[in-house]
Amino acid sequence: MAKLHVTTTINGEPVEYLCDPSASMLDVLRGPLGLTGTKEGCGSGDCGACSITVDGRLMCACLMLAVEAEGKTIGTIEGMAEHGVLHPLQQKFLEMAALQCGICTPGVLIAARSLLEKNPDPTEEEVRFGLAGNLCRCTGYDKIVRAVMETAADMRETVR
Amino acid sequence: MNDMSNKWIGARTIRPDGADKVTGRAQYSADYTMPGMVWGKVLRSPHAHAVIKSIDTSKAEALPGVKAVVTAKDIVEFPLDKSVMLGIQDMRWMCRNVMAREKALFHGHPVAAVAAISEEVAAAACALIEVDYEVLPHAIEIEDAIKPDAPILHDFIKHEGKPSNIAGTMVLKTGDVEKGFAEADVVVEHTFSTRAVHQGYIEPHACTVSYAADGRVTIWSSSQGQFMVRAMTSLLTGIPQSNIRAIPAEIGGGFGAKTIIYLEPVAVMLSKKSGRPVKMVMTREEVQRATGPAPGSLMTVKIGAKKDGTLVAAEGHFYLQAGGLPGSPLRGPVGCSFAAYSIPNVYSIGYDVVSNRSKVAAYRAPGAPHGAFATECVLDEIAEKLGLDPIDMRVRNSAKPGDKAIYGATFGDVTFVETMDAIRKHPHYKAPLDKNPRPGVKRGRGVASGFWYNAGGESSVQVNITEDGNAVVTTGHPDVGGSRASIANVVAELMGIDHSRVSVIIGDTQTIGFSNLTGGSRVTFASAMVATASCEKVIGQLKDRAAQIWKIDAEAVKWEDGMALPAGDNAGKFPPLSLKDLAAKANEMGGPIGTQVQLNTTGADPGYATHCVDVEVDVDLGIIRVLRYTAAQDVGRALHPSYVEGQIQGGVVQGIGWALSEEYVFDKNGRVDNAGFLDYRMPVCSDVPMIEPIVIEIPNSKHPQGVRGVGEAPIVPPLAAIANAVNDALGVRFFDLPMSPPRVTARLDEAG
Numbered sequence: 001m002a003k004l005h006v007t008t009t010i011n012g013e014p015v016e017y018l019c020d021p022s023a024s025m026l027d028v029l030r031g032p033l034g035l036t037g038t039k040e041g042c043g044s045g046d047c048g049a050c051s052i053t054v055d056g057r058l059m060c061a062c063l064m065l066a067v068e069a070e071g072k073t074i075g076t077i078e079g080m081a082e083h084g085v086l087h088p089l090q091q092k093f094l095e096m097a098a099l100q101c102g103i104c105t106p107g108v109l110i111a112a113r114s115l116l117e118k119n120p121d122p123t124e125e126e127v128r129f130g131l132a133g134n135l136c137r138c139t140g141y142d143k144i145v146r147a148v149m150e151t152a153a154d155m156r157e158t159v160r
Numbered sequence: 161m162n163d164m165s166n167k168w169i170g171a172r173t174i175r176p177d178g179a180d181k182v183t184g185r186a187q188y189s190a191d192y193t194m195p196g197m198v199w200g201k202v203l204r205s206p207h208a209h210a211v212i213k214s215i216d217t218s219k220a221e222a223l224p225g226v227k228a229v230v231t232a233k234d235i236v237e238f239p240l241d242k243s244v245m246l247g248i249q250d251m252r253w254m255c256r257n258v259m260a261r262e263k264a265l266f267h268g269h270p271v272a273a274v275a276a277i278s279e280e281v282a283a284a285a286c287a288l289i290e291v292d293y294e295v296l297p298h299a300i301e302i303e304d305a306i307k308p309d310a311p312i313l314h315d316f317i318k319h320e321g322k323p324s325n326i327a328g329t330m331v332l333k334t335g336d337v338e339k340g341f342a343e344a345d346v347v348v349e350h351t352f353s354t355r356a357v358h359q360g361y362i363e364p365h366a367c368t369v370s371y372a373a374d375g376r377v378t379i380w381s382s383s384q385g386q387f388m389v390r391a392m393t394s395l396l397t398g399i400p401q402s403n404i405r406a407i408p409a410e411i412g413g414g415f416g417a418k419t420i421i422y423l424e425p426v427a428v429m430l431s432k433k434s435g436r437p438v439k440m441v442m443t444r445e446e447v448q449r450a451t452g453p454a455p456g457s458l459m460t461v462k463i464g465a466k467k468d469g470t471l472v473a474a475e476g477h478f479y480l481q482a483g484g485l486p487g488s489p490l491r492g493p494v495g496c497s498f499a500a501y502s503i504p505n506v507y508s509i510g511y512d513v514v515s516n517r518s519k520v521a522a523y524r525a526p527g528a529p530h531g532a533f534a535t536e537c538v539l540d541e542i543a544e545k546l547g548l549d550p551i552d553m554r555v556r557n558s559a560k561p562g563d564k565a566i567y568g569a570t571f572g573d574v575t576f577v578e579t580m581d582a583i584r585k586h587p588h589y590k591a592p593l594d595k596n597p598r599p600g601v602k603r604g605r606g607v608a609s610g611f612w613y614n615a616g617g618e619s620s621v622q623v624n625i626t627e628d629g630n631a632v633v634t635t636g637h638p639d640v641g642g643s644r645a646s647i648a649n650v651v652a653e654l655m656g657i658d659h660s661r662v663s664v665i666i667g668d669t670q671t672i673g674f675s676n677l678t679g680g681s682r683v684t685f686a687s688a689m690v691a692t693a694s695c696e697k698v699i700g701q702l703k704d705r706a707a708q709i710w711k712i713d714a715e716a717v718k719w720e721d722g723m724a725l726p727a728g729d730n731a732g733k734f735p736p737l738s739l740k741d742l743a744a745k746a747n748e749m750g751g752p753i754g755t756q757v758q759l760n761t762t763g764a765d766p767g768y769a770t771h772c773v774d775v776e777v778d779v780d781l782g783i784i785r786v787l788r789y790t791a792a793q794d795v796g797r798a799l800h801p802s803y804v805e806g807q808i809q810g811g812v813v814q815g816i817g818w819a820l821s822e823e824y825v826f827d828k829n830g831r832v833d834n835a836g837f838l839d840y841r842m843p844v845c846s847d848v849p850m851i852e853p854i855v856i857e858i859p860n861s862k863h864p865q866g867v868r869g870v871g872e873a874p875i876v877p878p879l880a881a882i883a884n885a886v887n888d889a890l891g892v893r894f895f896d897l898p899m900s901p902p903r904v905t906a907r908l909d910e911a912g
Contacts, residue, residue: 030190030191035184036184036187036191037183037184037185038184039188039190039362039363040441041362041412041444041837042444042836043443043444044444044836046836046837046838047362047444047837049362076184077183077184078183078184080184081183086179086182086183090182090183093182094174094175094179094182095172095174096802097172097642097800097803097805097806099178099181099182100803100806100810101361101362101410101412101414101640101641102177102181102182102186102410102412103188103361103362103363103410103412103413104362104412105181106182106184109182124850125846127845128845128846129845129846131845132844132845132846132847133844134844134845135360135837135842136362136845137359137360137361137413137415137810137842138640138641138806138810139806139809139810139813140806140809140810140811140812140813140814140848140851141809141843141845142850142851143806143809144845145845145850146850
């Protein structure tokens with residue numbers, strides 16, 4: 001089957017690509033677009049390693065067809081730091097050692113940013129449920145939850 | 161050097177690989193590509209047990225876009241009658257695990273592989289390969305595999321003179337158990353079972369391989385040892401190690417399971433035959449069906465004690481799954497279960513049971529959590545029967561320095577009691593617990609301990625001083641959880657320079673000396689020891705050069721705060737020479753400054769851990785939740801406390817999954833029925849509470865910084881600690897894991 005042409009926006013930049021109708025967003029991000037920061041852990045939407053945002057909404061890139069990006073605004077981990085300055089979540093994850101192997105980290109960061117945009121002052125339980133779609137096998141989640149809560153507190157302070 | 165007031169050792173510095181990992185720039189095994197690259201796919205057995213009578217690959221080879229097909233004929237065969245070992249792996253089994261030879265031994269066993277211009281074409285070609293199977297009856301569970309009339313997997317395996325699926329045994333004993341049990345006032349014996357659990361790393365196995373026109377091979381893959389990748393690939397392809405460069409990608413979790421390989425030799429042969437670089441990436445389903453897991457077990461443990469709680473005899477029978485080929489981790493339960501206790505009469509035997517499941521792989525303290533589950537639950541019941549505090553009883557029986565361990569070693573320092581004291585004194589242990597908070601809900605508290613051997617072994621570390629006077633450190637170990645961060649701290653401390661001036665990288669097989677696996681809780685222990693020796697050599701070079709400049713003896717120079725200073729009678733006679741000063745003069749004074757040290761390290765004392773957990777049981781739904789968890793461990797010295805805590809927290813949560821939710825489910829045809837993260841249920845963030853680590857630092861006298869291995873001991877106690885807490889809540893003991901809702905409700909119905 002012929003490839004389809006898609007025009008979209010990724011991390012604030014206009015992007016065009018050709019893709020098979022059956023290709024997932026994850027296939028296109030990691031393949032032709034070379035955005036390998038988005039990881040594939042399961043391909044079935046269970047691990048969250050491929051978390052991205054689509055028009056601001058949190059999605060698993062493996063569950064989205066690449067053609068669905070037409071006219072949308074996609075956010076990936078490569079766009080989280082701006083002009084070389086880390087997002088407060090990224091900085092806090094480093095300071096609080098909220099990663100070990102790091103394979104889940106891009107997805108966790110994208111999901112955590114999404115969570116804090118909706119809920120700037122989450123309880124521990126809200127953070128735990130907010131990140132329940134992101135498997136991490138290394139950390140036991142403790143330092144991740146603490147880093148997200150501390151970042152939220154810092155960001156509220158900055159806003160004030 | 162083991163000064164708690166150190167500036168960098170013990171500091172919570174930012175890890176050297178951190179910025180790349182939070183921005184998506186770190187390259188894991190599936191993130192590499194090569195010009196002209198094609199894709200490899202594996203054809204896997206659709207049967208749990210079958211003779212492979214013939215394989216016809218002609219239709220696949222004829223499919224447009226197919227570049228090469230590989231079968232067992234392309235992999236070096238190691239005959240069944242002669243063992244060839246690489247570390248603890250027998251190449252007879254490894255060659256048959258990467259590609260089925262005489263038989264397919266489990267559903268998902270590789271049978272052939274294809275390289276093609278796309279993953280889709282490769283998959284289509286796999287479907288065109290015609291394999292003539294003679295399907296055989298299968299055995300999955302231990303009980304089925306050891307029955308007298310069980311289907312026999314391997315004709316060459318004999319047990320007690322008869323064909324058997326028991327591929328081997330391991331026995332450790334001391335004293336006379338019969339005499340010991342006769343002296344006991346109380347004897348408790350139970351049979352326990354645990355299910356196979358997957359290591360559950362989020363990164364599937366993957367590699368990109370280039371076999372170049374000159375016969376030189378480059379492998380990009382993630383593993384727990386690039387040297388293991390090189391050696392095993394060399395053995396399985398016949399290519400000399402000098403022609404294989406194994407480049408370690410960032411590793412997305414391993415937990416022991418990436419101490420062996422699956423894809424690399426297959427990809428090398430596909431690349432050789434096709435003349436193209438080949439990339440292979442497993443799907444999650446392939447990972448769950450055909451890699452790892454940790455074995456399931458069937459265990460009977462019997463322990464006898466005097467009225468005062470003194471243990472007098474212990475006996476353990478541990479059956480562990482090996483998977484389709486021999487090699488379960490018997491030394492875990494057989495050696496560790498009773499090791500931390502001083503028991504005069506012990507008999508401990510393990511059985512290596514083959515059955516039609518994927519070959520097991522190491523998982524954090526391999527085999528030890530199984531044995532501790534059985535032993536620590538029996539100990540809990542003895543304490544309960546005798547009316548003793550379970551920790552007091554363990555303290556009374558702790559092994560002592562100078563005792564001979566059941567596995568042969570003589571204990572040096574034993575810091576087991578310190579872990580138990582830490583729990584006894586912690587507010588958690590004394591906190592009131594409302595055992596009946598709501599109707600239908602019960603709460604309980606449990607404790608358990610754990611022992612793991614730890615390891616030393618071979619490591620190489622380079623320390624090179626840059627022309628501008630900073631330090632670049634190269635180690636030979638994949639970093640699974642912060643080892644670069646720890647080594648950066650050590651080198652900054654010893655060189656006396658700011659942490660920001662130290663860069664730590666991981667070398668590939670052709671750029672750093674041999675370094676053994678990242679496993680056995682050995683890497684920070686060994687590489688800190690070798691990095692220390694490297695720094696001492698470099699500091700020696702620096703002092704020599706300062707002495708030459710000042711025209712004094714090298715012994716009259718000391719190294720402090722990153723500077724050479726004249727010492728003794730010469731103190732204050734010359735201005736200090738900094739690392740930068742000496743680096744700038746390097747070439748006029750004998751050349752570059754730097755060294756590589758390679759050692760076979762020793763002195764890794766065992767790891768001890770004691771855990772305390774509160775659980776809540778919904779009696780109607782059978783749901784068990786962990787409410788509070790405290791884990792005490794002696795780590796010797798925490799070079800980077802955050803990553804030490806992280807090892808403990810991560811190990812505990814893996815243990816929680818093992819205890820409560822994770823298990824392999826098979827259908828009647830012997831196929832894994834839950835080969836994905838939806839149904840293979842690992843703990844998610846909302847399943848667990850904060851995990852409080854108690855990091856005890858009693859320096860290991862045999863290590864320059866006092867380090868003791870950390871990574872594995874934390875997964876040993878949780879299974880029993882949680883089962884003991886559930887017993888405290890319900891007054892019902894659970895002998896079978898996982899304590900998942902269906903099993904809990906069934907057990908409660910059975911217990912009335």
